[in-house]
Every structure is written in structure tokens, then in C-alpha cells.
Amino acid sequence: MFGYLQPFREELxxxxxxxxxxxxxxLCRSLSKSYGLKSSLTLSYDCTVLAMLYxxxxxTPCSVKKGKCTVNPLKKCMICTCEGDALRFAxxxxxxxxxxxxxxxxxxxxxxxxxxxxxxxIFLRGNYKRALRNYPLIDEYTAEMxxxxxxxxxxxxxxxxxxxxxxxxxxRLCIMFCPEKTDRKTIGVFGYHVxxxxxxxDACDDLEKDIKKKNFNPFKKKYNGDVKATxxxxxxxxxxxxxxxxxxxxxxxxxxxxAILDNIIYNGITIQQKKYTFDRYNKKKTKDIDxxxxxxxxx
Amino acid sequence: xxxxxxxxxxxxxxxxxxxxxxxxxxxKKYHPDRYGESGLASQAAEKMKEINEAYDRIMKQRKEGIPxxxxxxxxxxxxxxxxxxxxxxxxxGRDYRVIYRLINLGNLIEAEHILNGxxxxxxxxxxxxxxxxxxxxxxxxxxxxNYASTxxxxxxxxxxxxxxxxxxxxxxxxxxGGFVSTRSGAADCCDCISCLICTDCLCNCGSCS
Amino acid sequence: MGYDFSNVIxxxxxxxxDDAENILIAMQNHPxxxxxxxxxxxxxxxxxxxxxxxxxxxxxxxxxxxxxxxTDFYNNLNSQRNVSAAGDNKAAKAAGCCCAAFECGDCCCxxxxxxxxx
Numbered sequence: 224m225f226g227y228l229q230p231f232r233e234e235l236x237x238x239x240x241x242x243x244x245x246x247x248x249x250l251c252r253s254l255s256k257s258y259g260l261k262s263s264l265t266l267s268y269d270c271t272v273l274a275m276l277y278x279x280x281x282x283t284p285c286s287v288k289k290g291k292c293t294v295n296p297l298k299k300c301m302i303c304t305c306e307g308d309a310l311r312f313a314x315x316x317x318x319x320x321x322x323x324x325x326x327x328x329x330x331x332x333x334x335x336x337x338x339x340x341x342x343x344x345i346f347l348r349g350n351y352k353r354a355l356r357n358y359p360l361i362d363e364y365t366a367e368m369x370x371x372x373x374x375x376x377x378x379x380x381x382x383x384x385x386x387x388x389x390x391x392x393x394x395r396l397c398i399m400f401c402p403e404k405t406d407r408k409t410i411g412v413f414g415y416h417v418x419x420x421x422x423x424x425d426a427c428d429d430l431e432k433d434i435k436k437k438n439f440n441p442f443k444k445k446y447n448g449d450v451k452a453t454x455x456x457x458x459x460x461x462x463x464x465x466x467x468x469x470x471x472x473x474x475x476x477x478x479x480x481x482a483i484l485d486n487i488i489y490n491g492i493t494i495q496q497k498k499y500t501f502d503r504y505n506k507k508k509t510k511d512i513d514x515x516x517x518x519x520x521x522x
Numbered sequence: 523x524x525x526x527x528x529x530x531x532x533x534x535x536x537x538x539x540x541x542x543x544x545x546x547x548x549x550k551k552y553h554p555d556r557y558g559e560s561g562l563a564s565q566a567a568e569k570m571k572e573i574n575e576a577y578d579r580i581m582k583q584r585k586e587g588i589p590x591x592x593x594x595x596x597x598x599x600x601x602x603x604x605x606x607x608x609x610x611x612x613x614x615g616r617d618y619r620v621i622y623r624l625i626n627l628g629n630l631i632e633a634e635h636i637l638n639g640x641x642x643x644x645x646x647x648x649x650x651x652x653x654x655x656x657x658x659x660x661x662x663x664x665x666x667x668n669y670a671s672t673x674x675x676x677x678x679x680x681x682x683x684x685x686x687x688x689x690x691x692x693x694x695x696x697x698x699g700g701f702v703s704t705r706s707g708a709a710d711c712c713d714c715i716s717c718l719i720c721t722d723c724l725c726n727c728g729s730c731s
Numbered sequence: 732m733g734y735d736f737s738n739v740i741x742x743x744x745x746x747x748x749d750d751a752e753n754i755l756i757a758m759q760n761h762p763x764x765x766x767x768x769x770x771x772x773x774x775x776x777x778x779x780x781x782x783x784x785x786x787x788x789x790x791x792x793x794x795x796x797x798x799x800x801x802t803d804f805y806n807n808l809n810s811q812r813n814v815s816a817a818g819d820n821k822a823a824k825a826a827g828c829c830c831a832a833f834e835c836g837d838c839c840c841x842x843x844x845x846x847x848x849x
Contacts, residue, residue, distance in 0.1 A: 467811070474569060
């Protein structure tokens with residue numbers, strides 16, 4: 224589920240890329256400080272984006288300093304710290320969502336996965352409890368999302384209804400952290416379609432595996448044997464979601480970090496969609512994946 | 523009110539054609555047809571209103587020859603008839619309305635010529651302020667700085683003079699272009715809202731937070 | 732449950748999309764099914780249920796293909812999907828192109844150019 228929302232490095236200015244990385248490292252450090260070292264395992268790109276969005280909406284300045292990597296003390300990195308709650312909030316989302324996802328895997332996955340999830344959950348229990356104490360509402364929303372998700376999958380529903388729980392969760396989280404001056408409707412719609420986009424990307428990514436293992440996948444109904452054609456359809460669905468989230472994004476009042484967020488929204492989303500719906504099925508080896516869409520692709 | 527150039531996303535040096543292009547691009551972006559049924563129509567309409575107002579202001583300012591002063595805290599006084607008619611002469615009793623009118627019409631040469639005709643003993647703070655405004659518009663920025671400083675020195679309580687002086691000081695600090703050499707003190711780049719360099723930057727300076 | 736849509740429109744304006752949806756779904760016997768589907772599409776769009784929106788907009792269009800309102804709405808939605816001829820390189824470049832909202836049907840934009848124009 225995590226890691227689809229990323230910047231497209233090649234189009235980012237160096238200073239912005241460094242700032243992005245420093246927020247990533249800063250989030251890792253904040254996770255460790257607020258919820259314990261082990262919680263850094265739950266770090267993801269998506270939560271980094273969440274933190275940046277939070278900081279951008281609140282116009283929080285941050286300071287970036289050299290420091291030691293939280294996980295590998297021999298490595299040096301630039302670490303971002305900021306006033307306010309952005310990193311703590313994003314960290315809590317990270318830990319709590321991972322916790323709930325592991326529970327889901329425990330109920331759903333194969334034997335090995337179930338066991339791994341079981342032990343990881345015990346391992347992260349203390350960290351989860353700390354995050355839960357600070358942000359019980361995040362836990363409540365996430366639990367609600369998982370419940371709706373499971374029901375939807377049991378009932379083999381259509382795409383919209385299947386994506387709705389995740390979309391609603393992200394929407395609620397965005398409304399939770401936005402400042403007074405932000406229009407709730409706008410940020411709610413933005414969050415909804417970001418959540419929807421992430422869910423559908425995950426579904427796209429897992430389509431072939433879900434068909435094989437006969438698992439639920441909202442795109443299965445469109446599958447008629449030709450995975451490439453189905454991917455064309457998936458891309459259209461994703462395009463529409465992207466269009467909606469962009470419309471809302473363009474109404475937000477962002478200043479700091481806007482360059483990075485713009486890159487994620489306008490470039491990152493495009494590249495990721497291309498990667499998962501097109502490149503994968505049009506190249507012989509994944510290492511041939513074309514990161515420069517401007518160049519013509521000929522078989 | 524926010525800087526209209528920032529709202530349109532252009533520099534103050536943009537040509538009229540560039541301004542029109544920027545406006546058209548934004549109008550397309552926030553067009554009601556695009557947002558019509560999305561549920562965000564009213565938010566888009568508000569944004570469009572802001573853009574329209576910014577565009578109208580810029581075009582009006584350019585037509586009337588009003589120099590661009592960033593951050594919009596400076597408004598050229600006596601822009602309209604009411605203000606013009608309610609002009610209170612300053613302490614020396616000199617009537618500078620003609621000069622204001624000429625400046626607004628963009629006739630800087632004439633305005634400067636008349637002012638230069640004033641004998642040195644009669645040059646009051648208002649005279650220096652007006653010379654500063656003319657020099658600024660001409661692009662003679664060092665002169666503008668000197669005139670503005672003198673006006674402020676002679677009449678420290680006048681907001682008009684202060685506003686012009688502060689504008690110039692800000693530009694000299696480097697925050698609107700160029701290099702910011704000072705990192706602390708009154709001219710701290712990070713105090714400025716329009717701090718282009720600091721925004722999003724990887725600066726390690728402690729004062730930038 | 733009258734045969735006019737004013738109560739549905741009111742609910743939509745108040746943001747009560749689920750209520751509006753329920754009323755419209757119950758209007759299966761309404762003589763103007765095209766309009767029912769058209770409003771249902773609008774409700775789904777506002778809810779963020781885009782596939783359902785496209786489906787209903789398509790139904791409204793197919794029931795009354797001469798209706799300008801329905802045609803424009805359906806086309807608008809489809810342009811966001813950036814449907815293009817399958818199999819050629821345009822489709823490759825168009826994959827994930829987010830500028831579809833401007834109905835750039837000939838999505839020949841290179842990603843970086845496209846983004847430059849935003």
C-alpha cells in the first residue's frame with residue numbers, strides 16, 4: 224500500500240530533492256523520538272508527503288541540520304526538524320496504519336506472512352500504544368477504514384465502493400490536520416482522491432497476483448484475459464482520480480515546499496502510473512523501465 | 523491586499539502581453555466549466571475573483587503610470603478625484619497637487635522640471651518625497667534612496683515617506699533579488715514575507731525559522 | 732416523492748450527497764430516466780465515486796444523445812480519463828497524463844512541457 228506517492232527526482236531541483244530527503248530523514252528521527260526506535264520501520268514515502276503537506280498548509284518553517292542516520296549511525300544525513308505537529312502527526316499515521324495493516328495480513332495472508340505479521344505486531348506493540356495515546360482519533364478512523372474495507376471486499380463491490388474506505392480515511396486525516404484558514408471542503412476532496420489514487424494504484428500493482436490467487440481486486444471485473452488492455456482501463460480510472468485531486472490541489476494555498484509538492488502531484492503521479500500500468504507490461508526487463516517519458520518508446 | 527503580481531505568478535517586469543497570457547492561463551485553470559460539478563465551484567469562483575481583481579489592478583496601475591511598489595503597503599496618494607480634492611496642504615502650505623497629477627499621468631519629466639524650479643530654501647520634506655517618487659519611477663534608485671531618506675529625516679512622522687523609504691530599503695537588502703549579505707539585525711532577510719530566497723530553501727541560518 | 736428534482740438539487744447544494752443519491756436511486760419509475768441518471772452522475776462526481784459518475788453520465792447520454800447538457804458533461808468526464816487510440820505511442824505518452832482536464836485530446840505533450848504549461 225505504501226510508497227506510490229513519490230516525487231520524480233529527475234525533474235526536481237537539487238535543493239528541493241535534498242529538502243525532500245531531509246523531511247524523510249526528519250520523519251524517521253521524529254518517529255524514533257516520539258514512538259520508539261522500532262517505529263522507524265514503518266517509515267514510508269507517503270507519510271513523508273503527508274508531513275510536507277501538513278507543513279505547507281501551516282506554513283511551518285523547518286530547519287535542516289546534519290546528523291547521524293537514525294537506523295545506521297555510521298551514515299550521515301540531513302535531518303529536518305520543525306515546530307508544530309507535522310512530523311509527530313505523520314509519524315503517528317505511519318505507525319497506526321502499519322499496525323492495522325499487519326492485523327489485516329494476519330487474517331488474510333499465507334502462513335509465512337501470517338506468522339511474520341504476528342511477530343511484527345508484538346514487536347511494534349509498544350510503539351503503537353504510544354502513537355495511539357497521542358492520536359486516538361487516527362486510530363479510530365483507521366480501524367473504521369479497515370472494517371469498511373473488509374466488508375467491501377467480502378461483498379465483491381465495484382471500484383468506487385472498494386476505494387471509498389481508504390479515500391475517506393485520507394480525507395478525514397487531511398481535514399484533521401489542516402489549519403483554520405484552509406477550506407475544509409477543498410482539502411477533504413483533495414485527501415479523498417489522494418486516498419483513492421493510492422488504493423487504486425495498489426490494486427493495479429496487485430492485479431495479476433490477485434487473479435492468480437483468486438483474491439479480491441476491484442479491477443478483476445474488467446479483466447478479460449488481456450492484462451495490457453485491462454491496464455489501459457486502470458490507467459483511465461487513475462487519470463480521472465488524478466484530475467480530481469489536481470483540481471482540488473490547485474485551490475490550496477501553499478507556499479513553502481510547494482515546488483516539491485507540485486513535482487509529486489504533476490510529475491510523480493504521472494510517472495508512477497506509467498510505471499505500473501504501462502512500463503511493466505511493455506518491457507522485457509524491469510531494469511529497462513524508461514524514466515524519461517519525453518523519449519519515444521519503440522519496441 | 524496581496525501583491526497582484528504574485529497572484530498572477532509573474533514578475534513586475536512582465537510585458538502587458540505576458541500579463542495577459544498569465545491571466546488567460548489562470549482563467550482557464552479556474553474556469554467554472556472545469557470546476558462546475560466537482561463540488562468546489564464556489565472555491566474556484568473565489569479564486570477567480572482574486573485573479574480578476576489582481577489583473578484589473580495591474581492594468582489600471584500601468585495605464586495610469588503608477589510605479590510598481592511591491593507588497594502593496596504603498597499606495598500612491600491622490601489617485602482619485604476624491605483624494606485629490608481633499609488634499610490638505612502640508613506644513614509649508616505648498617500645493618503639490620499638480621505634481622501628483624503629473625506623476626499619475628506618467629509625465630515625470632514635466633513634474634521633475636517643475637520641482638527643480640523650486641529654490642533650495644523652499645524644498646520641504648514633501649518636495650524630497652516627490653523627487654524620490656519620480657527618481658524611483660525613472661529607475662534612478664540611488665537618487666530615490668537619498669531623497670526618501672531626506673524626506674523621512676525632515677518629517678519622521680509621515681507614513682507616506684516612511685513607506686517609500688522602507689520599500690527602497692527592502693530592495694537594497696537583496697531579498698527581492700541579488701544577494702543578501704546580512705544574516706541578522708534589522709535587515710534580516712527572513713523577516714520579509716516576500717523572502718524569495720528563504721522560502722523552501724535549505725538554509726541553516728538560525729534566524730530563518 | 733414528487734416528480735420534480737428540486738428536493739434533490741437542494742440536498743446536493745447542502746452537501747447531503749448520500750440522501751440525494753438514495754432519492755434518485757428510488758426514482759426508477761420516473762419518466763425522465765435520462766435526467767435521473769444525469770443528476771445521479773453529478774452526485775457521484777461530488778462524492779468522488781468517479782466510475783459510477785461516468786456510468787450514469789453515459790446512460791444519460793445514451794438515452795438522450797441530442798441533449799447538449801448531457802453530452803458536454805459526459806465528454807468532460809471522459810476527457811479526464813484521457814481516452815486515446817489504443818496501441819500507439821500516443822497512448823504510451825498519454826498514460827497518466829494529468830492535463831486531460833483541459834481536454835487536450837491530442838495529448839502529445841511531453842510530460843515536462845505539459846507541466847510547464849500548468
